Amino acid sequence: MRIVCIGGGPAGLYFALLMKRKHPAHQITVVERNRPFDTFGWGVVFSDATMQSMRQWDPETASTIEDAFNHWDDIELIFKGRKIRTTGHGFVGIGRKKMLNILQNRCIELGVELVFEREVNSDTEFPDADLIIAADGVNSKIRLKYPEVFRPDLQVRNNRFIWLGTDKVFEAFTFDFRKTEHGWFQAHIYKFDAETSTFIVETTEETFKAHGLDRADQDQSIAFCEKIFADTLDGHKLLTNARHLRGSAWLNFNRLICERWSHFNGNSHVVLMGDSAHTAHFAIGSGTKLAIDDAIELTRQFEIAGHDAKNIPAVLAAYEEVRRVDVARIQNAARNAMEWFEVVGERYADQLEPEQFMYSMLTRSQRISHENLRLRDKQWLEGYERWLAARAGVDPATSGVVPPMFTPFKLRGLTLHNRIVVSPMAMYSANDGVPNDFHMVHLGTRAMGGAALVFPEMTCVSPDARITPGCLGLWNDTQAEAFRRIVDFVHNETGAKIGVQLGHAGRKGATKVAWEGIDQPLEQGAWPLISASALPYLKHSSVPREMTRADMDRVVADFVAAAERAAQVGFDILELHAAHGYLLSSFLSPLTNVRDDEYGGSHENRARFPLEVFRAIRAVWPEDLPISVRLSTHDWHEGGNTPEDAAIFAQMFKDAGADLIDCSSGQVVKEEKPVYGRLFQTPFSDKIRNEVGIPTIAVGAISEADHANSIIAAGRADLCAVARPHLADPFFVIHEAAKIGFKPQVWPKQYLSARGQYEANLARAAAEAAGRPR
Numbered sequence: 202m203r204i205v206c207i208g209g210g211p212a213g214l215y216f217a218l219l220m221k222r223k224h225p226a227h228q229i230t231v232v233e234r235n236r237p238f239d240t241f242g243w244g245v246v247f248s249d250a251t252m253q254s255m256r257q258w259d260p261e262t263a264s265t266i267e268d269a270f271n272h273w274d275d276i277e278l279i280f281k282g283r284k285i286r287t288t289g290h291g292f293v294g295i296g297r298k299k300m301l302n303i304l305q306n307r308c309i310e311l312g313v314e315l316v317f318e319r320e321v322n323s324d325t326e327f328p329d330a331d332l333i334i335a336a337d338g339v340n341s342k343i344r345l346k347y348p349e350v351f352r353p354d355l356q357v358r359n360n361r362f363i364w365l366g367t368d369k370v371f372e373a374f375t376f377d378f379r380k381t382e383h384g385w386f387q388a389h390i391y392k393f394d395a396e397t398s399t400f401i402v403e404t405t406e407e408t409f410k411a412h413g414l415d416r417a418d419q420d421q422s423i424a425f426c427e428k429i430f431a432d433t434l435d436g437h438k439l440l441t442n443a444r445h446l447r448g449s450a451w452l453n454f455n456r457l458i459c460e461r462w463s464h465f466n467g468n469s470h471v472v473l474m475g476d477s478a479h480t481a482h483f484a485i486g487s488g489t490k491l492a493i494d495d496a497i498e499l500t501r502q503f504e505i506a507g508h509d510a511k512n513i514p515a516v517l518a519a520y521e522e523v524r525r526v527d528v529a530r531i532q533n534a535a536r537n538a539m540e541w542f543e544v545v546g547e548r549y550a551d552q553l554e555p556e557q558f559m560y561s562m563l564t565r566s567q568r569i570s571h572e573n574l575r576l577r578d579k580q581w582l583e584g585y586e587r588w589l590a591a592r593a594g595v596d597p598a599t600s601g602v603v604p605p606m607f608t609p610f611k612l613r614g615l616t617l618h619n620r621i622v623v624s625p626m627a628m629y630s631a632n633d634g635v636p637n638d639f640h641m642v643h644l645g646t647r648a649m650g651g652a653a654l655v656f657p658e659m660t661c662v663s664p665d666a667r668i669t670p671g672c673l674g675l676w677n678d679t680q681a682e683a684f685r686r687i688v689d690f691v692h693n694e695t696g697a698k699i700g701v702q703l704g705h706a707g708r709k710g711a712t713k714v715a716w717e718g719i720d721q722p723l724e725q726g727a728w729p730l731i732s733a734s735a736l737p738y739l740k741h742s743s744v745p746r747e748m749t750r751a752d753m754d755r756v757v758a759d760f761v762a763a764a765e766r767a768a769q770v771g772f773d774i775l776e777l778h779a780a781h782g783y784l785l786s787s788f789l790s791p792l793t794n795v796r797d798d799e800y801g802g803s804h805e806n807r808a809r810f811p812l813e814v815f816r817a818i819r820a821v822w823p824e825d826l827p828i829s830v831r832l833s834t835h836d837w838h839e840g841g842n843t844p845e846d847a848a849i850f851a852q853m854f855k856d857a858g859a860d861l862i863d864c865s866s867g868q869v870v871k872e873e874k875p876v877y878g879r880l881f882q883t884p885f886s887d888k889i890r891n892e893v894g895i896p897t898i899a900v901g902a903i904s905e906a907d908h909a910n911s912i913i914a915a916g917r918a919d920l921c922a923v924a925r926p927h928l929a930d931p932f933f934v935i936h937e938a939a940k941i942g943f944k945p946q947v948w949p950k951q952y953l954s955a956r957g958q959y960e961a962n963l964a965r966a967a968a969e970a971a972g973r974p975r
Contacts, residue, residue, distance in 0.1 A: 898922050
């Protein structure tokens with residue numbers, strides 16, 4: 202085949218040498234616009250997995266690169282006058298120039314033609330090529346030529362950064378945070394050879410402009426950074442190898458995702474590789490890794506299909522299918538890390554102590570979990586666990602090491618013995634709103650299972666507030682007495698507390714129970730619906746009546762009466778349901794509130810009625826007991842509420858006296874397009890907790906102790922609500938405690954005889970998984 206690689210970076214060079222090594226008959230050319238040994242940027246970071254693949258595909262190149270590697274295990278944080286260091290992280294780095302020189306020399310050894318100082322403007326400049334590798338970077342001219350084919354999604358991110366070097370050698374991967382009169386700057390620092398370290402300085406656009414750096418030339422910017430980080434540089438200078446740049450040397454990171462990666466231009470097949478196809482933020486150092494892995498996978502697919510031009514279409518399709526999955530995984534982690542650095546000054550730097558700030562930084566990508574940190578540096582993590590537990594009122598001298606999810610939490614007069622909540626989950630099993638034996642068993646079992654707080658499903662404040670005929674209610678004394686039986690059991694027989702979530706279904710009411718057709722309107726026995734606006738939930742749902750002031754007065758009275766009954770019953774906490782498209786949520790979202798009166802339009806107007814309800818129940822709820830508000834923190838639909846809107850509403854509820862925000866999302870409109878994933882709603886809790894300054898509950902895809910410990914330890918939430926895992930395992934908390942070896946967890950005395958056997962079974966399974974004899 203005739204192959205042309207446009208771009209002499211890691212992707213183009215490595216693919217060229219691999220293909221030439223595997224099939225010397227290929228005629229391969231790499232075309233680069235710069236001179237032979239020019240490079241811009243400083244060091245690059247590799248992962249062990251990528252190096253292992255490189256050893257397999259070309260041991261000679263891998264060996265030469267490894268000889269030039271610098272390895273370090275430690276991460277050091279410099280923050281608020283403190284230095285904190287942790288070990289066991291295992292990085293390897295190399296100078297970008299050194300690496301490219303190694304790849305260039307290997308290409309020459311194998312017979313790859315290298316053409317330098319040639320600018321390529323079009324793929325059609327190589328009419329004899331069977332395959333063209335467009336590895337010409339994030340500003341790829343080849344990709345830009347075919348936007349309708351590749352359909353790129355390019356985001357220019359807010360933060361500014363300048364990529365420098367220094368002749369001071371740092372023995373740890375160092376993160377240095379400095380506060381100025383206009384905001385925070387952070388430096389990402391790591392060595393890449395015996396004499397030099399990379400020194401990337403980053404800040405927000407607002408801080409960048411406030412310091413006049415948008416008007417500074419390169420020398421002025423370097424001088425500014427030397428002054429900010431003078432203590433860390435200790436007399437050493439900052440260096441640049443980008444003297445060719447005119448004006449400002451500060452850049453914005455461009456996040457790139459392409460819908461397609463390949464194209465047939467009528468003569469040659471064109472495929473994107475490396476930064477021309479996708480980018481990953483330097484916060485996790487994966488750009489070079491992705492480029493190398495791209496090159497390996499495309500070569501692998503030719504090995505499978507055969508090195509023949511007729512196989513190119515099938516090879517490119519397989520290459521894209523395989524790589525898209527791994528790239529998405531890395532990009533998601535990189536996005537999490539990137540967003541952490543984008544908001545670090547606003548959200549974390551002023552709020553968190555250095556110990557918790559360090560933990561938050563280490564887990565910013567969500568790829569490193571609590572137990573993973575224990576494997577890396579047990580001594581540091583246990584020290585942090587003791588520090589965190591002490592802040593929660595635990596005496597480490599008497600209690601030993603307490604994992605974050607098992608620390609107590611206090612709100613007003615309520616104290617929870619751990620951080621796990623059984624989410625309100627609709628059971629659709631009530632008769633006329635009255636809880637029965639099912640609810641007693643359902644809630645009682647989970648209270649015995651170790652959770653600190655259990656909630657029945659949304660409890661409706663009137664008959665027409667129900668979602669389905671099977672929903673719970675608290676609009677009469679019969680219901681209250683039935684609830685009292687459950688509340689007394691939880692209080693008398695378990696260490697748990699029990700809350701009540703009051704709500705009104707609004708336009709989502711009068712539907713069938715879930716197993717008969719979720720959200721489907723009742724065919725018989727339906728009741729009239731009310732909502733913020735006369736918009737049905739489904740096209741064939743009943744159209745609700747837009748609420749009048751008289752309707753509002755009645756609903757407020759219904760909530761107040763239910764709250765008074767809940768207090769008389771003995772519930773420990775009240776939660777107001779203002780999420781998921783139900784009545785109060787329908788006022789908050791612009792997707793469901795199109796009113797033109799004082800209850801529609803602005804945030805203040807849309808929140809007016811929900812806040813009225815909140816203030817009314819706060820007035821009758823016991824002063825020493827907390828109230829939580831459940832919010833949909835993201836509508837997942839264009840034109841709907843975003844996390845920024847949710848933070849505004851959270852501030853309003855906080856100002857009105859709310860103690861806690863339960864951070865859910867979605868279910869406001871049926872056309873939503875949520876982005877699911879591990880802990881996918883936790884960032885919303887993180888934002889509200891640390892920007893608004895109110896305790897939060899994190900929900901969504903929290904399924905094990907490792908998840909909960911990571912969330913609580915990083916300060917992303919104060920409580921974790923666990924739903925489906927509690928349906929599958931009522932003793933979820935007790936079992937998770939056993940899995941991580943937390944011995945102080947209390948078992949019900951009636952079940953103590955099972956504890957030893959359960960823990961022994963876990964130990965046996967762990968030994969078998971590790972390949973040890975039982």
